Amino acid sequence: xxxxxxxxxxxxxxxxxxxxxxxxxxxxxxxxxxxxxxxxxxxxxxxxxxxxxxxxxxxxxxxxxxxxxxxxxxxxxxxxxxxxxxxxxxxxxxxxxxxxxxxxxxxxxxxxxxxxxxxxxxxxxxxxxxxxxxxxxxxxxxxxxxxxxxxxxxxxxxxxxxxxxxxxxxxxxxxxxxxxxxxxxxxxxxxxxxxxxxxxxxxxxxxxxxxxxxxxxxxxxxxxxxxxxxxxxxxxxxxxxxxxxxxxxxxxxxxxxxxxxxxxxxxxxxxxxxxxxxxxxxxxxxxxxxxxxxxxxxxxxxxxxxxxxxxxxxxxxxxxxxxxxxxxxxxxxxxxxxxxxxxxxxxxxxxxxxxxxxxxxxxxxxxxxxxxxxxxxxxxxxxxxxxxxxxxxxxxxxxxxxxxxxxxxxxxxxxxxxxxxxxxxxxxxxxxxxxxxxxxxxxxxxxxxxxxxxxxxxxxxxxxxxxxxxx
Numbered sequence: 001x002x003x004x005x006x007x008x009x010x011x012x013x014x015x016x017x018x019x020x021x022x023x024x025x026x027x028x029x030x031x032x033x034x035x036x037x038x039x040x041x042x043x044x045x046x047x048x049x050x051x052x053x054x055x056x057x058x059x060x061x062x063x064x065x066x067x068x069x070x071x072x073x074x075x076x077x078x079x080x081x082x083x084x085x086x087x088x089x090x091x092x093x094x095x096x097x098x099x100x101x102x103x104x105x106x107x108x109x110x111x112x113x114x115x116x117x118x119x120x121x122x123x124x125x126x127x128x129x130x131x132x133x134x135x136x137x138x139x140x141x142x143x144x145x146x147x148x149x150x151x152x153x154x155x156x157x158x159x160x161x162x163x164x165x166x167x168x169x170x171x172x173x174x175x176x177x178x179x180x181x182x183x184x185x186x187x188x189x190x191x192x193x194x195x196x197x198x199x200x201x202x203x204x205x206x207x208x209x210x211x212x213x214x215x216x217x218x219x220x221x222x223x224x225x226x227x228x229x230x231x232x233x234x235x236x237x238x239x240x241x242x243x244x245x246x247x248x249x250x251x252x253x254x255x256x257x258x259x260x261x262x263x264x265x266x267x268x269x270x271x272x273x274x275x276x277x278x279x280x281x282x283x284x285x286x287x288x289x290x291x292x293x294x295x296x297x298x299x300x301x302x303x304x305x306x307x308x309x310x311x312x313x314x315x316x317x318x319x320x321x322x323x324x325x326x327x328x329x330x331x332x333x334x335x336x337x338x339x340x341x342x343x344x345x346x347x348x349x350x351x352x353x354x355x356x357x358x359x360x361x362x363x364x365x366x367x368x369x370x371x372x373x374x375x376x377x378x379x380x381x382x383x384x385x386x387x388x389x390x391x392x393x394x395x396x397x398x399x400x401x402x403x404x405x406x407x408x409x410x411x412x413x414x415x416x417x418x419x420x421x422x423x424x425x426x427x428x429x430x431x432x433x434x435x436x437x438x439x440x441x442x443x444x445x446x447x448x449x450x451x452x453x454x455x456x457x458x459x460x461x462x463x464x465x466x467x468x469x470x471x
Contacts (some may be wrong), residue, residue, distance in 0.1 A: 076379030089143020095357025202232035209237035216246035267324025271316030
């Protein structure tokens with residue numbers, strides 16, 4: 001009989017201090033107060049796909065993007081997150097085409113992408129194919145020639161010199177002032193426009209943590225009120241308070257950083273030769289899961305990823321950051337608590353960075369290769385196994401610590417669904433020598449990727465992964 005270990009925050013702290021492996025806890029069974037939001041049931045087993053519309057097709061327009069919908073349906077994605085669809089400011093523009101995130105008009109469609117009617121048609125077609133559509137929303141700042149700059153200068157924050165300014169090195173935008181009630185009202189009304197006019201399903205909110213939390217708390221019920229079934233909200237932030245009342249899901253930036261540190265420790269990080277990372281091994285995942293379990297509201301989600309538009313363009317491709325461990329980390333992004341993300345081109349194994357301010361060449365999606373098969377298989381795994389549901393509905397993580405800190409072995413179970421995951425995130429072939437209990441295969445379990453009867457391995461090579469499931 002196996003013991004079921006539940007990792008407390010204290011155990012996680014001990015693990016982080018002494019570098020020892022210890023059992024981990026399901027992120028859904030959290031000590032923090034539960035979220036006030038009700039997660040839509042369709043989101044529990046969902047996969048989100050980030051659409052870099054400028055680079056996804058040769059034309060970068062909605063007509064060609066719409067032609068991709070059958071392929072994306074076949075891939076098995078459930079939510080399409082489109083990078084900002086709005087016209088881009090010309091004032092202080094970066095590069096030839098500018099940043100998606102310098103919004104010129106919150107209630108218009110970028111003419112490079114198409115028209116409002118074409119966007120409505122795209123959303124309708126996505127819905128016909130069983131996919132939700134959320135759009136990237138930029139609430140913290142506008143482009144420098146947004147009409148609000150001259151029509152409502154009171155909406156903007158001012159620096160010590162009394163001038164509008166952009167945060168950080170973002171010289172193509174001006175920051176908004178949320179101490180002004182009228183700014184809040186205008187932003188919420190602009191968001192409502194897309195819910196009522198285009199029937200989108202929600203928003204991915206850029207740098208959501210830079211906007212006051214109380215704004216999001218007041219805006220969320222207003223957005224829900226105009227969308228049957230409510231909206232789905234993703235925060236580009238790892239800030240637990242945002243997921244109490246406003247956001248269904250946040251970014252799992254800490255897990256992304258930990259993945260990079262583990263890969264660097266194994267000698268796989270190549271993007272910047274002079275970059276330094278803390279020494280981390282696979283067992284460090286335990287401590288992070290415990291911290292998140294204690295901090296985040298119960299039944300909230302975190303989005304797991306090995307790449308996205310920021311990482312791809314500025315921090316290296318998944319292969320440059322994770323090397324020969326890339327596929328193993330992808331498996332973890334699907335099997336650890338949360339929702340997995342696929343970024344444009346990830347399903348082709350594209351190993352190059354997209355230009356950010358210019359038009360770049362589209363990935364080669366056809367003929368489909370092993371990466372398409374790999375991610376379609378992972379999507380099917382997510383869809384068909386209740387143990388992997390996001391939030392409180394998912395199965396607890398039961399950890400099986402080994403003598404090697406580079407091996408990460410766990411199972412998740414819910415009802416008759418059980419998934420066992422094994423990965424080697426180190427640089428040597430390691431034997432599976434367990435410190436206490438070892439995983440046990442239930443009758444009829446299969447190797448998910450081969451389809452053959454499950455056989456527990458005795459060792460794993462660097463980057464090797466195994467997923468065993470009930471049928």
